Amino acid sequence: xxxxxxxxxxxxxxxxxxxxxxxxxxxxxxxxxxxxxxxxxxxxxxxxxxxxxxxxxxxxxxxxxxxxxxxxxxxxxxxxxxxxxxxxxxxxxxxxxxxxxxxxxxxxxxxxxxxxxxxxxxxxxxxxxxxxxxxxxxxxxxxxxxxxxxxxxxxxxxxxxxxxxxxxxxxxxxxxxxxxxxxxxxxxxxxxxxxxxxxxxxxxxxxxxxxxxxxxxxxxxxxxxxxxxxxxxxxxxxxxxxxxxxxxxxxxxxxxxxxxxxxxxxxxxxxxxxxxxxxxxxxxxxxxxxxxxxxxxxxxxxxxxxxxxxxxxxxxxxxxxxxxxxxxxxxxxxxxxxxxxxxxxxxxxxxxxxxxxxxxxxxx
Amino acid sequence: xxxxxxxxxxxxxxxxxxxxxxxxxxxxxxxxxxxxxxxxxxxxxxxxxxxxxxxxxxxxxxxxxxxxxxxxxxxxxxxxxxxxxxxxxxxxxxxxxxxxxxxxxxxxxxxxxxxxxxxxxxxxxxxxxxxxxxxxxx
Numbered sequence: 470x471x472x473x474x475x476x477x478x479x480x481x482x483x484x485x486x487x488x489x490x491x492x493x494x495x496x497x498x499x500x501x502x503x504x505x506x507x508x509x510x511x512x513x514x515x516x517x518x519x520x521x522x523x524x525x526x527x528x529x530x531x532x533x534x535x536x537x538x539x540x541x542x543x544x545x546x547x548x549x550x551x552x553x554x555x556x557x558x559x560x561x562x563x564x565x566x567x568x569x570x571x572x573x574x575x576x577x578x579x580x581x582x583x584x585x586x587x588x589x590x591x592x593x594x595x596x597x598x599x600x601x602x603x604x605x606x607x608x609x610x611x612x613x614x615x616x617x618x619x620x621x622x623x624x625x626x627x628x629x630x631x632x633x634x635x636x637x638x639x640x641x642x643x644x645x646x647x648x649x650x651x652x653x654x655x656x657x658x659x660x661x662x663x664x665x666x667x668x669x670x671x672x673x674x675x676x677x678x679x680x681x682x683x684x685x686x687x688x689x690x691x692x693x694x695x696x697x698x699x700x701x702x703x704x705x706x707x708x709x710x711x712x713x714x715x716x717x718x719x720x721x722x723x724x725x726x727x728x729x730x731x732x733x734x735x736x737x738x739x740x741x742x743x744x745x746x747x748x749x750x751x752x753x754x755x756x757x758x759x760x761x762x763x764x765x766x767x768x769x770x771x772x773x774x775x776x777x778x779x780x781x782x783x784x785x786x787x788x789x790x791x792x793x794x795x796x797x798x799x800x801x802x803x804x805x806x807x808x809x810x811x812x813x814x815x816x817x818x819x820x821x822x823x824x825x826x827x828x829x830x831x832x833x
Numbered sequence: 834x835x836x837x838x839x840x841x842x843x844x845x846x847x848x849x850x851x852x853x854x855x856x857x858x859x860x861x862x863x864x865x866x867x868x869x870x871x872x873x874x875x876x877x878x879x880x881x882x883x884x885x886x887x888x889x890x891x892x893x894x895x896x897x898x899x900x901x902x903x904x905x906x907x908x909x910x911x912x913x914x915x916x917x918x919x920x921x922x923x924x925x926x927x928x929x930x931x932x933x934x935x936x937x938x939x940x941x942x943x944x945x946x947x948x949x950x951x952x953x954x955x956x957x958x959x960x961x962x963x964x965x966x967x968x969x970x971x
Contacts, residue, residue, distance in 0.1 A: 493931055497922060538931060548928045565928060574882045579928065592927035599923040623929075625880070630871045632880060686911075755915070790915040793897060832922050 493538045497832040499597035501530035501604075508822025511804060513604060515611035518648045519556045521824055530604060530828070531555040532595055534564065544571040552595060564595070564616065579621040585614060586621075586636060586680055589691050589721035589734055597830030601788045603800035604826070606746040606763035608782050609734060612717070613649040617642040617676050636680040636693075644671045647701075654705050667705040673697045673715075687725040694718050715739065728752045742767040742778070757788040767808070779808035780820060794833065800826045855958040856904045859943065859965040860884075861950040868968055873909050876953060878920065879930040884953075893942060893954040894933040901939065901957045908971045909955070 504525040505511050513519045519529035536550040550565040567581030584592045594605045619640015626633050644650075650669035678695035700712035719736040728751055735745040746763035764781035786800035806820025858873055860866075864887045868876075875881040877892045884890045895902040897914065910917055921932040936942050939960040946954045947964035961967055 495925055497926055534926065536926060538925075538928075550926065550928075567928060569928060571882075584927065592929075593923050596922055596926045599919045599926075627875070627881065630875075793914045793918045796915075832918070832926075 491540045494535070495538070495833065496533065496535040497596050497598060497830075498533040499531065499595075499828050499830045500527065501532075501597075501826060501828040502527045503529060503824055503826035506823045506825055508804075508820070508824075510820075511802070511822045511824040513607055513824070513826070514556070515607055515649055516613055516615050517554055517556055518652055521826075528555040530826075534595060536565075541568075545569070575625055577623050579623070580619075582616060582618045583621055583638070583640075585612075585617045585642070585676070585678075585695070586638065587612060587678070587693050587695050587717050587719055588736065589689075589719070589723075591615070596832070597798075597828060598794070598796055598832045601750050601757045601759050602748070602761060602784070603786055603798045603828050606748075606761060606782065606784075608763035608765040608780060608804075609736065609744040609746040611649075611742075611744065611765060612738065613647055613671070614642050614644060614673055617673070619676065630686060632682075632684045634680075634682040634684070636678075636682075638676070638678045638680075638695075640676050642673045642676065644673075647671045650701070650703075654703055667703070669701055669703050671699065671701045673699045678717075689721070689723040691721040692719065713740070715741075755790040759786050759788070760784065761786075775809045777808060778810050780804055780806045795829065795831045798826075798828045798830065800828075802826070853900045853904060853957060856901055856908060856955055856971045857958040857961050857967045858909070858953065858955050858969045858971075859946045859961060860887075860953050860968050861946060862964070862966050863887075863950050864966060864968070866968065870909065870969070870971075873969065874911065877905075877909055877933065879924060879932075887950070889951045890953050891949075891951045892933040893945060893952060894935045895939065895942065895955070896935055896937065899939075901955060901960075904971070905955050 502525055503513060503521045505521050505523045511521045513521055514530055521529055532552060532554045534550055534552040536548065539547045541547055546569045548565060548567055548569065549563065551561050552564045553559045553561050563582060565582060565584065567579045567583055570578045572578055586592055588610055590600060590605045590610070593599045594610060617640040619638065621636060621638040624635045647669045650671060651667050654667040654669055674697065676695065676697040678693060680691065680693040682689070682691040695717040697715050699715050700710065703709045716739040717736065719734065721734045723730060723732045730750045732748045737743040742765060744763070744765040746761060748759055748761035750757050750759045761784040762781065765779065766776055767778040768776050782802050782804045784800055784802040786798060788796050788798045790796050801823070803823045804821060864884060866885045866887050868885065872885065876890045882889060906912055906914060906917055912920060924930040925932060936945060939956040942954040942956050943960060943962055943965055946952050958970060
């Protein structure tokens with residue numbers, strides 16, 4: 470794996486030589502530093518488990534990606550994207566690896582390892598330069614399964630300047646030692662084995678989903694529906710196995726009013742939780758100012774009336790474009806934790822926290 | 834007084850940016866299509882891969898800082914430089930498209946368009962030659 474990354478890096482460095490019609494090397498990255506100002510911890514990234522404490526930390530959300538895109542023939546391309554994340558010991562992981570076949574001008578088939586496109590920002594949530602915030606809202610982007618291996622069919626058609634995109638996808642995904650779930654079970658109140666011992670393996674099979682997006686100059690609307698069989702094995706102070714079917718529905722709306730944009734996304738993950746975010750941005754020259762509110766709610770199953778896990782976050786921030794390919798962002802977020810289980814898994818504190826984050830996002 | 838006037842004129846010549854004539858969208862001479870601004874925008878943003886009737890369309894771009902490119906971004910792409918970059922980052926890193934290739938100069942752009950019926954480009958109208966067809970001016 471490391472050799473492959475070295476190869477990619479050397480390819481990138483010599484891209485001037487290799488930038489022919491058949492191969493393109495590109496990349497992106499975010500250098501992110503955060504610190505909890507008040508409170509005992511903040512989960513900034515659920516799927517990859519980025520958690521800040523009260524010391525300035527560059528190692529939770531910092532990430533780099535490099536991509537090779539090869540044209541094999543007129544209708545066939547191959548894409549590979551390797552990412553390295555600070556919170557995963559900088560281990561290189563293949564995030565995307567697929568063949569794209571253009572069946573017609575409007576219809577394409579992708580086969581391989583892809584991003585599970587359940588959220589509006591699913592496919593580029595790692596590419597900080599492509600959105601205004603320091604991070605996609607963690608409360609609303611907490612699904613532990615982010616990728617799948619399988620097939621995806623994309624169809625796009627136009628009516629005037631309005632585009633309609635339909636996506637169908639199917640495949641499977643195995644998450645052995647699922648980071649997020651292992652972390653959550655590790656700190657389960659029933660755990661007597663100590664920290665770092667829980668292991669959760671999750672497999673999603675027969676993933677089947679559909680997405681539909683309408684895009685006009687100033688309006689975007691997207692809906693997605695995904696279902697999957699799933700089974701999991703939890704090894705903790707106890708061993709438990711579970712299986713069942715999950716359903717995920719997501720709705721996204723965006724309306725631009727000149728320099729002002731309003732975004733709203735809601736999702737329901739049956740049988741687990743629901744979450745949403747709402748944000749407004751205002752762009753003035755090289756600066757984009759934003760406010761955001763996001764919420765996560767996992768209801769109690771025992772009827773006590775207090776949700777098992779519930780938190781919402783208010784964020785205020787600014788993105789400054791330093792150049793065409795570089796942006797500097799500042800964010801202050803306040804999380805209000807109202808659930809029975811503190812989100813930071815610290816039984817001696819509630820999960821309320823205030824956190825400051827700054828990031829440098831770039832692409833090449 | 835004459836000297837003062839000379840200084841003012843000299844200053845104006847030095848400081849006023851060289852005027853930009855007009856943006857010309859250029860295609861191969863064999864291409865018979867007429868195109869709306871919406872269709873041109875779709876081609877340059879990778880939303881459609883074809884001309885109305887003349888087959889596959891491959892857009893080209895000029896380097897950052899080029900005067901014609903600034904006009905192109907404003908009038909055709911309808912995006913700022915940063916928005917244009919973010920737009921392509923989104924498509925590129927999700928395997929949905931690659932941005933138009935950048936050619937070094939307007940002369941290169943004209944030469945490439947003259948050679949290949951699939952290519953569509955843009956230049957300052959002053960750089961247009963008889964080897965290409967102007968499909969629209971802005």
